[in-house]
Amino acid sequence: MRIALLATCLADAVTPHVARATVRLLERLGHRVTFPREQACCGQMHINSGYPDQAVPLIRNHVAAFADADLVVAPSASCAGSVRHQHATVARAEGQHALAEEAERLAGRTYELSELLVDVLGVIDVGAYYPHRVTYHPTCHSLRMLRVGQRPLTLLRHVRGLELVELPSAEECCGFGGTFAVKNAATSGAILSDKIEAILATGAGACAAADASCLLHIGGGLSRAGADVRTVHLAEILASTASDTDGDAEGTDTR
């Protein structure tokens, strides 16, 4: 199948290893991945920060960039969620009715990674090998906006060598919330410290999630706490195979 990658501006600029892992995984499963080069940012930050008017050109650019794509995958529940649940609403509220209709059609072809794998491609065992003790943080937008439910956990349970340990109070937010982390930094930090405590209590060597943004936040907290736990995106785990030397994939070293 031909699948267009919505890399997300964050993964593109800050965590390219997540986008690379997504490509590697889908190609290994026999699909053709494209990267529509006109993509930039979905506009979620502007929408959620109270600038829906300024988000319109971002939505327009996004809709145009993916106009030819039959199927779009994002390694981010948050960005897929914005495309699916916000774009058309914002465009309509700003009086851009034609754009809203196009956005609605694109929303119907846009999937978060675990949704694409389980629902569209019908695969739960991607043939991955990741010999580590991992705990999984279900991000808020995967859980409560896209309702991906057990899909990521089902995929992880089929990864060879992976020991999945349950995260206490897993469904509670990590405190990121986009600009919330800066505007309400102290509250965000307080929520984060409880999440870090929960992660450390699992004894896992890695904390996985479906959103690079939340992982950046959690990873920043783990790093500040001096914890010997790393963060890893779901795509990175699923892209790993036994042929990778240490279970980490070639693309992850981008520093």
Next chain:
Amino acid sequence: MSSTFLGMPGTAGSGNLRGDRPFPEAAAGALGDEQLRRNLAHATGTIRAKRATVVGELDDWEQLRDAGSAIKIDAMARLPELLERLEREVTTRGGVVHWARDADEANRIVTRLVTDTGQREVVKVKSMATQEIGLNEALEAAGITATETDLAELIVQLDDDRPSHILVPAIHRNRQEIAEIFRTRMRDAQGRVPGGIDNLTDDPAALAEAARRYLREKFLSTRVAVSGANFAVAETGTLCVVESEGNGRMCVTLPDTLITVMGIEKVIPSWRDLEVFLQLLPRSSTGERMNPYTSLWTGVHAASASGPAGSGETGGDTDGPREFHLVLLDNGRTAALSDPVGRPALHCIRCSACLNACPVYSRTGGHAYGSTYPGPIGAILSPLLTGISGPDDPNASLPFASTLCGACYDVCPVKIDIPSILVHLRGRAMREGRRGERAVMRLLAWVLSSARRFGAAERLMPVGRLLARDGRIRRLPPPLSGWTDHRDLPAPPRRSFRRLWARRRAR
């Protein structure tokens, strides 16, 4: 969501709907108080677990939520008709209906009604509407003493404090603190700690006993009561209060005069609708299948005119007030109704499930929100009722006091999409927002709306590596210091994915 024209962008809500500082500033104190954070985490965690258990028992919970939401949408769409029906039914049954545009008008009406009885004391049923308008302070200014009879409200009142939770107003206090408040502040008519308990301990039973003695004296001697209402059934003019302690029942049955202050959004069409909410509310609020006391009253009891209420004289029904006044309060509700996106905030039945579920509320507590209505619902309701006057309005900060995690929406018994309304109100707040921030966001929008410009910006990012040591950035200048105050940032990569992809294609 209906975009039908409803309501009028009229009188803004006043009273206790706005704090004096923006949320981040107001939250700082609570975040630094370890004891408070432990109290809050324990209390919210306990109620959350109880709620989840009893909600899980019902197979038709989602259908009940849909029904609750549908009833409220219908009621809001024909509010004028329902309120006039309510007025007619209440009046027919001997009650008197008053209409109050805002907090001041409501306070004036209630103060006059109490003054007309010649009494200087009132007992109060726990009520959010009267907290909202600051009724106790208004009565005090007129020389009338109001006594809160809900245990937690009483604790807060004795301590000259403010409630911090819709359902559990003293959630920020532990029992040692409560014992201290009782010892130093609670006095009976003889000026003693009630019941002569000198060495009041923090034993919950002893605390409850002291409160019981204190309140009983008030119930038996006070002739006027003030209540709020959880629901008003338009078809019969019936008011409803649900509670746990029975103090509300005492207030609505013992005194001669009952004055009920109710937000206009509390009206529901019929008794059949009440059935839905009496299932939704207790499970969502206290995590109980049914609340211990549901009081319903309709007008006044004609027969009770034969003898003073509660006097025990024969000759008819002596329960219930001889005089009943219903004050219908707008205070910004009509303005909220005129916002088609924000409108569902008026569906709220004050269960407070969203407070307990909220990662922000459970860390900061309620006082940080400034308003009578804290938590996620307060973060939308307060600015909707008051309007947002400009960037320095403390209520402009409330829609940003959320991570948009969606936990509030999931637990809401009437399915208010709080995250979407928060995002909508952020837009309203920023329309009146700061020019500097708007300009920065505009620049970012320009960069982020084009692959060419974004790609060019990405090429500059590796410069950020100069700030990093051992692959991480530990300190950034404001406003990004908000991030690095609490967490590290990884050094930016040498190459963006976009460039890696272009190279791969070139190979």
